[in-house]
Amino acid sequence: MSQSTAIIDMQAIRKVYDTGKVKVEALKGIDLVVDSGEFVAIVGPSGSGKSTLMNLIGCLDTPTDGTYRLGGEDVSKFTRDELADVRNRRVGFVFQGFNLLPQITAFENVEMPLLFGGVAPKKRRERVEELMTRVGLGERMDHKPTELSGGQMQRVAIARALAMHPDVVLADEPTGNLDTSAGGDIMGLFTELWKQGSTLVVITHDMTLARRASRIVEIRDGRIVRDGEAAA
Amino acid sequence: MKRNLAVILQLFLSSARLQKKRATLTIASLAWGTVTILLLLAFGEGLKRQMMSNDQAMGNNMAIMWPGETSKPYKGLPEGRPIRPKMEDVDFARERLPELDAIWGEYTSWRTALSYGRKTVNGRVIGTRFDYGDARKHFPKARGRFINPNDEDEKRRVVFLGNEMAKDIFGPEEPLGKTLLINNSPFTVIGVMQRKRQSSTYGGPDATHAVIPQSTFKAVFGDPRINVVVFRVHHEDDMPAALKHFNEVLGPRLGYDPEDPRVWGLWDTVKGQKMQGKIMLGLELFFGVIGALTLIIGGVGVANIMYAVVKERTKEIGVKMALGARRTWITGPFILEGLVYTLVGGLAGALIAILIVTGLSFLPIEGNDVLEFMGRPTLSWPIGIATIAILGTCGLLAGYFPARRAASIDPASTLRYE
Numbered sequence: 001m002s003q004s005t006a007i008i009d010m011q012a013i014r015k016v017y018d019t020g021k022v023k024v025e026a027l028k029g030i031d032l033v034v035d036s037g038e039f040v041a042i043v044g045p046s047g048s049g050k051s052t053l054m055n056l057i058g059c060l061d062t063p064t065d066g067t068y069r070l071g072g073e074d075v076s077k078f079t080r081d082e083l084a085d086v087r088n089r090r091v092g093f094v095f096q097g098f099n100l101l102p103q104i105t106a107f108e109n110v111e112m113p114l115l116f117g118g119v120a121p122k123k124r125r126e127r128v129e130e131l132m133t134r135v136g137l138g139e140r141m142d143h144k145p146t147e148l149s150g151g152q153m154q155r156v157a158i159a160r161a162l163a164m165h166p167d168v169v170l171a172d173e174p175t176g177n178l179d180t181s182a183g184g185d186i187m188g189l190f191t192e193l194w195k196q197g198s199t200l201v202v203i204t205h206d207m208t209l210a211r212r213a214s215r216i217v218e219i220r221d222g223r224i225v226r227d228g229e230a231a232a
Numbered sequence: 233m234k235r236n237l238a239v240i241l242q243l244f245l246s247s248a249r250l251q252k253k254r255a256t257l258t259i260a261s262l263a264w265g266t267v268t269i270l271l272l273l274a275f276g277e278g279l280k281r282q283m284m285s286n287d288q289a290m291g292n293n294m295a296i297m298w299p300g301e302t303s304k305p306y307k308g309l310p311e312g313r314p315i316r317p318k319m320e321d322v323d324f325a326r327e328r329l330p331e332l333d334a335i336w337g338e339y340t341s342w343r344t345a346l347s348y349g350r351k352t353v354n355g356r357v358i359g360t361r362f363d364y365g366d367a368r369k370h371f372p373k374a375r376g377r378f379i380n381p382n383d384e385d386e387k388r389r390v391v392f393l394g395n396e397m398a399k400d401i402f403g404p405e406e407p408l409g410k411t412l413l414i415n416n417s418p419f420t421v422i423g424v425m426q427r428k429r430q431s432s433t434y435g436g437p438d439a440t441h442a443v444i445p446q447s448t449f450k451a452v453f454g455d456p457r458i459n460v461v462v463f464r465v466h467h468e469d470d471m472p473a474a475l476k477h478f479n480e481v482l483g484p485r486l487g488y489d490p491e492d493p494r495v496w497g498l499w500d501t502v503k504g505q506k507m508q509g510k511i512m513l514g515l516e517l518f519f520g521v522i523g524a525l526t527l528i529i530g531g532v533g534v535a536n537i538m539y540a541v542v543k544e545r546t547k548e549i550g551v552k553m554a555l556g557a558r559r560t561w562i563t564g565p566f567i568l569e570g571l572v573y574t575l576v577g578g579l580a581g582a583l584i585a586i587l588i589v590t591g592l593s594f595l596p597i598e599g600n601d602v603l604e605f606m607g608r609p610t611l612s613w614p615i616g617i618a619t620i621a622i623l624g625t626c627g628l629l630a631g632y633f634p635a636r637r638a639a640s641i642d643p644a645s646t647l648r649y650e
Binding site: 055058061081084085087088093100101103104115118164172173176177 | 242246547548550552553554555556557558559561642643644647648649
């Protein structure tokens with residue numbers, strides 16, 4: 001941690017899906033370093049390997065080749081439970097389909113990573129209340145996801161992603177399922193989070209959102225074809 | 233560990249309150265299975281006890297021996313010689329065989345006139361010793377008694393009546409203390425046998441005969457032959473040695489080869505008892521297996537529902553994995569759910585079964601032919617423990633396999649937006 005502030009450090013990452021008959025090489029050697037406090041948008045057409053990259057960054061899957069250090073830890077060879085702990089501590093997910101648990105309240109949804117992280121009940125409550133207020137839903141903690149609008153659901157999801165103070169918030173098409181106005185709100189919230197110091201990696205088709213990022217990485221056919229400052 | 237349990241419990245509680253109807257139905261099916269297995273086993277146990285007690289109403293651990301003929305020559309005596317034991321020989325055997333619980337000879341007068349007033353009944357009269365009473369379970373009704381050593385020594389004319397014979401002779405009248413004529417000699421009734429359900433006899437049911445002291449019998453009926461010699465051992469395992477010893481003692485005295493197997497027509501009740509024990513064990517196993525199968529159906533039902541739940545919650549499981557749930561936090565709540573269903577269902581079923589069995593115990597057994605044969609359903613600890621073991625296994629397996637499937641879910645593929 002002393003010499004580098006790299007949160008994500010991927011070197012020569014390859015991912016091959018072996019479906020039995022056919023082997024599909026989804027990522028063909030990715031080198032990607034994301035430093036603390038960056039706001040990175042990953043763009044590319046569908047089938048380019050974006051989702052695979054997102055799964056690897058989020059430790060939902062492991063690479064076939066290459067090394068991946070997340071927050072200084074080499075996670076390429078971690079066991080399932082170790083990966084679960086890494087996801088819990090270091091990664092906050094925001095999905096296109098929100099992926100809130102429908103039967104429990106917004107409060108309980110945000111509480112879940114804290115429960116997994118072994119946070120004491122009293123501290124859990126304080127943290128959830130703080131986060132819900134921060135995303136502007138302090139009054140709706142006891143609502144179930146079905147009683148919330150899409151934008152509100154995504155806010156709950158963002159609160160949940162931030163719960164464990166992750167090293168990186170990983171968002172996959174966070175505005176893809178929202179109307180323009182709600183999408184704008186969410187984009188605003190991301191920008192705000194970034195300004196407060198969060199590291200964000202957003203995968204998106206939405207160039208409006210991508211342009212808010214400090215850096216755009218473009219992927220095609222499993223390789224990075226462009227990596228640079230967001231064009232004005 | 234403690235933290236794991238806390239997390240599993242919390243996750244379980246938040247998912248359990250969601251599906252009351254499903255839980256209720258599952259629990260009901262398990263309760264039903266438990267009721268079935270418990271009732272089957274309880275009926276089996278009741279039947280076993282009743283049959284044992286019916287069978288042993290005659291007495292147990294007895295060797296019943298009818299004198300026959302020799303089949304081997306012995307010390308110059310030819311084969312085919314009939315054996316005629318006397319009561320003195322039985323007394324001799326009693327002295328030499330202290331290991332026996334009791335030994336007695338029985339005189340029998342088959343069709344004997346027993347008269348009271350103008351009523352005459354033809355029936356069996358047995359002349360024997362006082363030991364017979366306890367060994368053959370001739371327990372007297374209130375205020376009566378069986379014959380005792382004094383009756384025997386003083387050749388008293390006293391009679392102990394089987395309950396049905398007493399009813400035939402006296403009708404509704406109280407027989408105790410009354411005098412009746414046996415073979416035209418007056419006898420005083422000293423006791424009437426308590427009613428008992430008897431399924432094995434030699435000579436005839438105990439309820440239809442009369443017992444008098446052997447000394448009195450000899451005086452009234454002349455010097456009769458001994459119909460049968462009976463002894464009883466303390467424990468069923470003593471029987472083979474006792475039989476061997478008996479022949480070693482009486483062979484030389486009565487003039488037969490102790491190894492000669494044909495001298496006595498032998499009924500060893502221990503063999504029958506053991507056989508019956510095996511039949512009963514078989515019957516209980518049969519009931520148990522049927523019950524267990526019923527219960528397993530309940531378990532399969534639970535597993536089925538849990539599989540459905542896993543499938544239904546695939547996305548939810550993926551989300552939990554993404555948020556950092558460890559493997560056991562995914563499997564734990566499922567296993568716990570299966571166990572809780574089984575536990576609650578099992579308890580409910582046990583409660584219902586206990587209520588039914590208790591309810592049946594209030595039915596009067598006397599005079600009810602079915603119950604007299606079947607006995608009362610009885611619950612016992614072994615039954616309870618067996619049921620708990622089967623239920624517990626069902627519950628664990630019903631939760632384990634679906635949980636294993638849940639844990640094998642690949643989070644990456646479930647989280648994709650569709």
